[in-house]
Amino acid sequence: MEVQLMEKEKETDRINFVLKDATPAFANALRRVMLTEVPVMAIDEVEIYRNGSILYDELVAHRLGLVPLTTDLKSYNLPEKCKCEGKGCARCQVKMVLKVKGPAMVYASDLKSKDPAVKPVFPKIPIVKLLKNQSLELEATAVLGTGKKHTKWSPGHIYYTYLPKIAVHDNSEKLAKFGDKYPPQIFGKDGKIDRSLISTPALIDACDGICDDLVKVEYIPNTFVFYVEPWGQLPSKKIVQQAAKVLQEELDEVSEALKQ
């Protein structure tokens, strides 16, 4: 098996990588582990002291739960694997306080964390608008969790396709007949189909099967392109590394169980 990084978007930290010589079962296992078993931080409990806003308590708590928080996997344990046995301690949870008086918009950045390493990834996420004489006061508890339990603990959007092999042929007769069936984004300034513009999975899919004499799309078996789009709690590279680690541990457990 071989892994090769193809693209990395600096601004969003999205990556694509190619996984060669793997089976579809393995590719899917890797995707599912990345989505549901890489732990990240999220708010799981909220104690509300005062809520004069238009949203009732449960809605405020729900919105806070969905705020992505920067995650430090070295310093925190999953509550069920912590020495405190899930009771809650400094090794498995972080308290955050929020106190805002209206008129004001309450933003994710108003959550004041006890640990600077755990804070909202996007400070400008709006929580609720407060009018004059309204206020919001609460204490939230963030813990590590996995997407298996709730999607708020998912580290990102992760999907894959087979690696496509695309051949573009210059055929003016066929182009006149089928040209309007293709997405307009793939045509260059000269009005011809430009191979380099067929770049996203959606565009490749849209070109597949219209006319093989113009664009022929083939998928290479056992070679996959992975797309990792993180929500920001963890860097994309860390998501992949952590997933590989979790998968390895689970496979070890299986071989151990088989031996017994």
Ligand SMILES: [Zn+2]
């Ligand atoms: Zn603990």
